[in-house]
Amino acid sequence: MSLLRHHVAGAPAGDGARTSPVYNPATGAVQHEVALASADETAQAIAAAKAALPGWRSTGLVRRADVLFRLRHLLVERQDELAAIITSEHGKVLADAKGEISRGIENVEFAAGLVHLLKGEHSEQVARGVDVHSVKQPVGVVAAITPFNFPVMVPLWMTASAIACGNTVVLKPSEKDPSASLFLAKLFEEAGLPAGVLNVVQGDKEAVDTLLDSPDVRAVSFVGSTPIARSIYARGTRNGKRVQALGGAKNHMVVMPDADLDGAADAAVSAAYGSAGERCMAVSVLVAVGGETADALVAKVSERMRKLTIGDGTDAASEMGPLITGEHRDKVASYVTGAAAEGATVVVDGTQQGFEGDGFFLGVSLVDDVRPGMKVYDDEIFGPVLSVVRVDTYDEAVALINDNPFANGTAIFTRDGGTARSFEYDIEVGMVGVNVPIPVPIGAYSFGGWRNSLFGDAHIYGPESIHFYTRSKVVTTRWPDHTPTQVDLGFPSNH
Ligand code: NAD
Secondary structure (H helix, E strand, C coil): CEEECEEECCEEECCCCCEEEEEECCCCEEEEEEECCCHHHHHHHHHHHHHHHHHHHCCCHHHHHHHHHHHHHHHHHCHHHHHHHHHHHHCCCHHHHHHHHHHHHHHHHHHCCHHHHCCCCEEEEEECCEEEEEEEEECCEEEEECCCCCCCHHHHHHHHHHHHCCCEEEEECCCCCCHHHHHHHHHHHHCCCCCCCEEECCCCHHHHHHHHHCCCEEEEEEECCHHHHHHHHHHHHHCCCEEEEECCCCEEEEECCCCCHHHHHHHHHHHHHHHHHCCCCCEEEEEEECHHHHHHHHHHHHHHHCCCCECCCCCCCCCECCCCCHHHHHHHHHHHHHHHHHCCEEEECHHHCCCCCCCCCCCCEEEECCCCCCHHHHCCCCCCEEEEEEECCHHHHHHHHHHCCEECEEEEECCCHHHHHHHHHHCCCCEEEECCCCCCCCCCCCECCEECCEECCCCECHHHHHHHCEEEEEEEEECCCCCCCCCCCCCCCCC
């Protein structure tokens, strides 16, 4: 069994005094141990990033862009290898792993446009002989702390833009599937990124707290669950850092009576059970408007669920893989087993499906007659469980969603443009789909939820990331043009 270590200044680091097991979720077997960084080891990674900063910051923009173009090429070329790493530690099926990589590539493509993105502004002659221009400078050392569910895409959300802007990075991936980040760091270096610009520290709270408390870390990008996001935001900002902390979700998909119900059922099943529901943009609540819509949807969704093939993600026939750990699988199952006692109706009970072997598999579940106040509704389950909430009107659907503490993504299915437009206007959620169940913005836009789904004011990747990873500086210039000057103690006026 191998020990997965840190990657600091271009080389493996860490003695692995503390470790955590890395499972293959499809077999339940421990395949690696991952080192958990001490405060000292984390400080060494921060020091490596700090040492690399002057060199990388002064590297020409065209040269920086060149690294990102090469990285894109390598990600495409090595996509199969990287997907196999994701599947072996996360469990998602290979096709889904490749999908994740292709979305991460979008972030690299966006960041490769850095020569354009980092342009400042210039105003000539704001006063006689005086010009003003603004520049975007890197913030410095950036900490990137990522969750288990997208071990390639989420690190690329952060690293591509942060590095494009001239920062150096300490990436702390999830300890549950740490290999992909090590692979990414090596690809970046193969693409020409100097050692020390991207460092990977494996670890848990000890590493994260060290990053949050270090005066040398200037900005923190975090993606994970809401309780941790909230605490990271509080601690990081208390220490004077710029922080964006993306949290959990409970995404509602509204189905209007006029919708194409077959299309809506296909979309609901795909978005609820894809990646075993372990996506922050997974649909977890189906909001059916009208009793007939609800009855028809429940029938159509359950019919499709029975045909799903669940199995090892490396098997091309599998549509859904296992959950990340046995502990998480059992927690997800407990929501289904507890739902009936809460007054809900379990229509399809995935906890009853048997699987051979010791993998962390769980069948798909559908729970009807769910209402706020039930645990199955209130908590983010992060597993293959879809709830149905029945409402009578569009207004009730909107009120339900706007009252939910999470506000990451949502969608409406309808054939009526006016209803769709009202939904877009009325709904208080960061990412909205119209007949699109998982509205993850393309790389040229930014990604982020509202309320408890994001702490901080900058969304991640896309244009907002350029703002987040840079500081602006405004320069006011006067070159002597032989106009006579005089002493004037008044506040500078441009008139
Ligand atoms: P998590 O919050 O348990 O862990 C996220 C990161 O924080 C990991 O690197 C982990 O090691 C670290 N961490 C865990 N506990 C910590 C602690 N006490 N102190 C400091 N650091 C700690 O999340 P997860 O289980 O890895 O990922 C799933 C969660 O992430 C879900 O809630 C999901 O909705 C969310 N997520 C959100 C988005 C989004 O864009 N909003 C995207 C992906 C995942």
